[in-house]
Amino acid sequence: MIELREALTLLDGEIRRLPKETVELSFAHQRYLADDATSDVDVPPHRKSLVDGYAVCSADFDGKDISLEVIDEVVAGGWPRTGIGRGQAIRIMTGAAVPTGADAVVMVEQTVTTDDGRVILRGDEVKPMQNLMEKATIMHQGQVVVPSGQWLDAATIGLLAEIGHGQVAVSKRPTVSLVTTGNELVAPSEKPGPGQIRNSNAPMLATSVHEAGARLIGQRHAVDEPDSLREAIADGLSGDVLVLSGGVSAGVLDLVPGELKQQGVQKIFHRVSLKPGKPIWFGVLDTGSHRCLVFGLPGNPVSSLVCFHLFVRRAIHGLMGGSSEFPACESYPLATAFHHRGNRPTWWPARVIRTEGGLSQVEPLEWRGSGDLRALAFAEGWIGFSPGTKSHEAGTQVDFIRR
Amino acid sequence: MIELREALTLLDGEIRRLPKETVELSFAHQRYLADDATSDVDVPPHRKSLVDGYAVCSADFDGKDISLEVIDEVVAGGWPRTGIGRGQAIRIMTGAAVPTGADAVVMVEQTVTTDDGRVILRGDEVKPMQNLMEKATIMHQGQVVVPSGQWLDAATIGLLAEIGHGQVAVSKRPTVSLVTTGNELVAPSEKPGPGQIRNSNAPMLATSVHEAGARLIGQRHAVDEPDSLREAIADGLSGDVLVLSGGVSAGVLDLVPGELKQQGVQKIFHRVSLKPGKPIWFGVLDTGSHRCLVFGLPGNPVSSLVCFHLFVRRAIHGLMGGSSEFPACESYPLATAFHHRGNRPTWWPARVIRTEGGLSQVEPLEWRGSGDLRALAFAEGWIGFSPGTKSHEAGTQVDFIRR
Numbered sequence: 001m002i003e004l005r006e007a008l009t010l011l012d013g014e015i016r017r018l019p020k021e022t023v024e025l026s027f028a029h030q031r032y033l034a035d036d037a038t039s040d041v042d043v044p045p046h047r048k049s050l051v052d053g054y055a056v057c058s059a060d061f062d063g064k065d066i067s068l069e070v071i072d073e074v075v076a077g078g079w080p081r082t083g084i085g086r087g088q089a090i091r092i093m094t095g096a097a098v099p100t101g102a103d104a105v106v107m108v109e110q111t112v113t114t115d116d117g118r119v120i121l122r123g124d125e126v127k128p129m130q131n132l133m134e135k136a137t138i139m140h141q142g143q144v145v146v147p148s149g150q151w152l153d154a155a156t157i158g159l160l161a162e163i164g165h166g167q168v169a170v171s172k173r174p175t176v177s178l179v180t181t182g183n184e185l186v187a188p189s190e191k192p193g194p195g196q197i198r199n200s201n202a203p204m205l206a207t208s209v210h211e212a213g214a215r216l217i218g219q220r221h222a223v224d225e226p227d228s229l230r231e232a233i234a235d236g237l238s239g240d241v242l243v244l245s246g247g248v249s250a251g252v253l254d255l256v257p258g259e260l261k262q263q264g265v266q267k268i269f270h271r272v273s274l275k276p277g278k279p280i281w282f283g284v285l286d287t288g289s290h291r292c293l294v295f296g297l298p299g300n301p302v303s304s305l306v307c308f309h310l311f312v313r314r315a316i317h318g319l320m321g322g323s324s325e326f327p328a329c330e331s332y333p334l335a336t337a338f339h340h341r342g343n344r345p346t347w348w349p350a351r352v353i354r355t356e357g358g359l360s361q362v363e364p365l366e367w368r369g370s371g372d373l374r375a376l377a378f379a380e381g382w383i384g385f386s387p388g389t390k391s392h393e394a395g396t397q398v399d400f401i402r403r
Numbered sequence: 404m405i406e407l408r409e410a411l412t413l414l415d416g417e418i419r420r421l422p423k424e425t426v427e428l429s430f431a432h433q434r435y436l437a438d439d440a441t442s443d444v445d446v447p448p449h450r451k452s453l454v455d456g457y458a459v460c461s462a463d464f465d466g467k468d469i470s471l472e473v474i475d476e477v478v479a480g481g482w483p484r485t486g487i488g489r490g491q492a493i494r495i496m497t498g499a500a501v502p503t504g505a506d507a508v509v510m511v512e513q514t515v516t517t518d519d520g521r522v523i524l525r526g527d528e529v530k531p532m533q534n535l536m537e538k539a540t541i542m543h544q545g546q547v548v549v550p551s552g553q554w555l556d557a558a559t560i561g562l563l564a565e566i567g568h569g570q571v572a573v574s575k576r577p578t579v580s581l582v583t584t585g586n587e588l589v590a591p592s593e594k595p596g597p598g599q600i601r602n603s604n605a606p607m608l609a610t611s612v613h614e615a616g617a618r619l620i621g622q623r624h625a626v627d628e629p630d631s632l633r634e635a636i637a638d639g640l641s642g643d644v645l646v647l648s649g650g651v652s653a654g655v656l657d658l659v660p661g662e663l664k665q666q667g668v669q670k671i672f673h674r675v676s677l678k679p680g681k682p683i684w685f686g687v688l689d690t691g692s693h694r695c696l697v698f699g700l701p702g703n704p705v706s707s708l709v710c711f712h713l714f715v716r717r718a719i720h721g722l723m724g725g726s727s728e729f730p731a732c733e734s735y736p737l738a739t740a741f742h743h744r745g746n747r748p749t750w751w752p753a754r755v756i757r758t759e760g761g762l763s764q765v766e767p768l769e770w771r772g773s774g775d776l777r778a779l780a781f782a783e784g785w786i787g788f789s790p791g792t793k794s795h796e797a798g799t800q801v802d803f804i805r806r
Binding site: 025026029040041043044045046048050078079095097133137138139145146150153154155156157158159160161162164165166167187188189191192194195197198199200201202203204205206207208210211300301305308329330331332352354358359360368369371372373374376377379397403 | 428429432443444446447448449451453481482498500536540541542548549553556557558559560561562563564565567568569570590591592594595597598600601602603604605606607608609610611613614703704708711732733734735755757761762763771772774775776777779780782800806
């Protein structure tokens with residue numbers, strides 16, 4: 001049995017980023033950028049006004065009220081038809097380009113227009129560059145704006161559009177096959193008989209694959225017999241990732257590790273000091289021309305979900321080019337005192353609550369261990385407790401992994 | 404101009420949950436459950452063993468070492484073929500059903516097997532119900548386990564499978580049309596000329612619609628002319644939600660509110676005390692047989708993204724049957740001192756960092772206002788600052804909305 005940190009390091013060592021492909025920007029959602037993206041424009045593209053008002057020459061102002069000739073107007077998104085000279089002003093809208101000759105903008109609220117096409121400005125001090133933003137203040141042409149490895153969400157996709165990337169290079173989405181095992185499992189629509197339970201792993205892990213951003217290419221159930229298992233594994237190894245659930249504990253029917261070995265999958269680790277999730281098995285098939293990461297998750301739904309989150313999701317993101325720091329651990333004060341018992345590091349279902357004082361805290365949920373999927377459905381993540389029996393006082397700072 | 408809280412209340416008042424439909428469990432992901440889901444099974448379905456060991460009768464134990472006849476074995480997922488009497492034991496695996504007559508399990512580590520099919524158990528006190536979990540401890544048949552309105556993620560889908568819901572009722576996914584407006588916009592693949600900028604709103608808001616869990620049924624760009632806008636709006640009103648960007652400020656080319664009125668859309672509010680996002684427009688078309696919520700977002704990408712998150716996303720979740728408390732506000736200490744100026748409540752881009760001491764804090768990003776989409780791409784959400792000029796010390800507790 002190895003420690004979680006060691007297991008994650010071993011896993012990271014087996015991840016090879018998938019090849020790149022170029023896709024339309026709108027299809028790049030929930031993937032990682034594969035190349036640095038530079039801007040082909042300056043932002044803002046011109047010296048721009050930050051307010052509605054009048055573009056003026058600051059040298060015209062000497063503290064006294066002043067009357068200027070209004071020679072033109074620039075609407076939002078418009079472009080100045082002319083520059084200004086001394087004694088002149090141009091009406092300008094927020095965001096518009098400041099005309100040449102102007103080095104300041106006076107807010108419209110501080111002005112009075114007259115019938116003869118002039119504007120009277122108060123004699124307050126007008127400073128150069130007042131109420132305007134210089135060209136290229138935010139980004140400049142040629143600058144790397146979005147680095148390789150950046151996760152692509154709505155905001156980043158908007159940014160890439162702004163700087164001229166209608167298409168982007170991203171790593172391919174991993175293909176994942178799912179095999180649930182176990183004689184005792186029946187479909188969710190069937191009524192379990194004595195000793196039977198429903199196969200909740202199949203829809204739960206399929207959903208987890210979608211949530212992680214991978215493509216589910218196959219899903220089947222195998223009974224605990226060598227032939228059934230062999231066929232399911234052979235099919236499943238054709239993708240980038242094979243996820244099995246069940247059959248990895250030490251029982252007589254736990255045939256998965258043996259079958260995987262038979263089919264050339266090299267074991268990297270088996271059993272991690274983790275609760276729930278200890279029986280996790282991980283190995284790699286590498287034929288030279290094809291590589292598949294293989295995860296044998298515990299059959300228990302709670303354990304399989306925790307292991308999916310800690311290991312499989314990490315692998316999927318790694319194959320897509322994401323950082324291996326994922327999942328990010330946050331830290332919160334405990335909302336209530338908590339007595340923890342256990343000889344392994346434990347991931348306890350919890351949710352974030354806000355106290356009357358306004359502080360965000362994490363609250364461990366009532367949870368009856370690895371048979372209790374109910375608590376997980378209402379959890380936002382897990383608190384990580386160290387091994388050993390210990391009473392944690394309310395307010396103690398604890399690690400929290402968001403689901 | 405109204406306050407954000409008032410605007411959200413007005414918005415909530417216009418949301419009518421969409422009709423229900425029944426879908427396969429695997430397709431219910433990222434939707435809200437429409438009916439309470441009861442369990443048709445007990446969990447656990449039987450009195451089960453929590454350890455690998457021997458099922459025994461606690462009355463056999465009086466503090467002295469004892470030898471019991473091992474009459475059978477129950478494997479994981481197996482069902483006992485027989486009960487036990489006094490002086491007997493059955494080998495049992497974790498999770499298996501405890502045979503009748505047994506009221507305790509002794510861990511295998513505390514036992515010694517003998518060659519004649521017997522087991523010797525240490526004379527430690529053995530208490531009734533030790534190392535087993537009673538039937539229905541976690542859930543019982545007929546119990547409402549997942550309430551209506553629950554968000555369906557992988558864990559909840561697993562739970563629904565466990566309790567017998569192979570299909571579930573969910574509200575329909577809202578259909579959304581998207582219309583970007585503005586003469587100055589060019590496609591991301593084109594090079595902007597003087598006064599032009601790229602249309603980053605189109606891919607950004609389309610991605611936001613997907614992220615929010617709605618179905619994008621139409622997307623087009625209209626120039627700032629009545630005919631172009633009229634046609635785009637008429638098409639867009641056929642869905643459950645119409646999102647426009649641009650054309651809602653006070654400029655001469657801001658034709659959107661007028662065109663919406665012409666087509667029977669009733670204004671609910673226009674302009675909210677919010678930075679960025681003040682020009683937001685919201686109204687409703689209700690023909691009796693069809694209802695469409697219409698959002699006029701500011702044309703500026705930063706403002707439109709903030710408004711999408713605060714208003715459109717809320718509406719989409721509301722139409723799907725989600726709670727109106729969304730988005731949930733968390734609270735974190737400020738990582739650095741921050742001086743905030745502004746006459747409106749401001750949502751400032753920020754990210755969650757972890758200090759050396761292990762505390763999670765929020766760090767305001769360098770941000771140059773509503774023209775700066777770059778900061779948002781690297782933000783995890785927004786800090787909410789109250790109006791007014793104020794210096795906030797590092798460590799001050801602030802509101803944070805996760806994106």
